[in-house]
Amino acid sequence: MKKTICFAGLLSETNLGDIVIIESTEGLYKKSLAGKGNFEFKRLNLQFGQVSFLNKVVRKLKRLATEKLKLDGNRLEIEMLKKHYRSQLKEAELVVLVGGGLIKYKYQGVFLYLIALIETAEELGIPVVINAAGVEGYSETDPRCQLLKMSLNKDIVKSITTRDDLETLSKKYMHQDSKIHIDKVADPAVYSDEIYKTNKQESDTYGIGLVRGGIFLDNERQLTPEEVAIFYADLISEVESRGLKYQMFTNGSSSDNELLPLIKNKLGRNHLELIVPKQDDELVNVISTFTTVIAARLHANIISYSLNIPSIGLVWNDKLALFGDDIGYPERFFEYNQLDAKKIVDAAVLANEQGYEQGQWNKYKSTAKSNIDVIVNKWIANEL
Incomplete structure (x- = not known):
């Protein structure tokens, strides 16, 4: 049965x-x-x-x-x-x-x-x-x-x-x-590499994840949508000035596209390429094509982690800073009042060189799986 x-x-x-x-x-x-x-x-x-x-x-x-x-x-x-x-x-x-x-x-x-x-x-x-x-x-x-x-x-x-x-x-x-x-425990998405059967691809492209403009204010962090757009424009300018390849993307939510016209205006551009995934497997695949990711969405960072791709987090909610602490790289996560484009690109380049300490990477990942094993075994034995 x-x-x-x-x-x-x-x-x-x-x-x-x-x-x-x-x-x-x-x-x-x-x-x-x-x-x-x-x-x-x-x-x-x-x-x-x-x-x-x-x-x-x-x-x-x-x-x-x-x-x-x-x-x-x-x-x-x-x-x-x-x-x-x-x-x-x-x-x-x-x-x-x-x-x-x-x-x-x-x-x-x-x-x-x-x-x-x-x-x-x-x-x-x-x-x-x-x-x-x-x-x-x-x-x-x-x-x-x-x-x-x-x-x-x-x-x-x-x-x-x-x-x-x-x-x-x-x-x-x-x-x-x-x-x-x-x-x-770790978020289950630390296993998205295995679940989606996707590996990190050889790449020298930095991923820049956009987020909706009001997300900082909604979480009691005093950064207006215009200030968020200015930061992204500064970030793109800094990456370009260093001759680094980059690609903007979102986690799929249409609201995360809303700052694009303002960013283009700040940069004086008519066009900026933005990848907007339609399905979850597409999001994982897009992230797999980057060498390092700079993103505000937590799961852009977690999926990157699962793929052994370093990430820099833009903190609009404590959960990002806590994730940085848990994986052993708090210095890679920047609060709203620390969003300095030069410092963030410096951190991204350094993270790209360092990667993750693999013993800690495996240990942290395993907590997501081991806890589920405990629950499953108790449930099957009618001891839950």
Whole structure:
């Protein structure tokens, strides 16, 4: 008899880093489960991206009615999400939240997805594993954060691992008497080289990853879209002045293209070539063609790492700096007030010469896989 695992993630995201997370997590689970039984793998979209137009209209009307009557809008949204999730989880025997920036409450409404999914799994008696989640902030006074905390501590949640802030997860989100398995692991996308069967290609081209202009301000870092565009223009000028080859790219999100006209204007150009991947495998392949990457998107850096390609991170969120610390190269990650084009190109050239210390590279990567092996073995033995 087949046992069904449901992988839950942000399937509608145009930022292809989220799709790489899903593919990598599922791929690592499949490798760990190989030869251990008969399994079926399904996916659940945490978002409403695949819901019919009629249902979207109904949801909108319910929201408007809730606002007018001054009801609890969060609870209404959670109940609508639960209805969406319940129909997809009926046959599941394990739910794996695949990771990404999940444990957060300030924007994007992701905390509602987690609460709804955990409550639904609890009602159906399906154990929940949260894999390599990003932890982004905590508040004792924000009701959204406290709702999320309550759900994370439910008995149906068997394991929570984080790719970054273990201290905030273990000391603030989790009850001190909690028996839930907690650990710090690498993001599953560190195995994207194996999952996508892609290797680093011989190249002397530097990759420059664009990001949307407002991302720094949205994360309480005082750098305006125009200042971000000026930085990119300065960066391109600096790379060109040194005679280095470069190629601009994005992680696929259309919003990451928005600064291109402003960058061209700052440089006095009519054209700048920009690669915009349409599929996740294309993103991995594009990054594989670079010798070193300079990028703000976390998964441009993580995919580079998986391919043994050095990267320089532009920090708009603490998760990038934490990744730099974890891999042993904090000096390769620059905060918003350190975005000096000359210093960043200096760092990129040095990183290109140094690469990664291979013992640490292998050790850090292995944490993503070893934790999944532990979860799989416990689940098969009915000890999760």
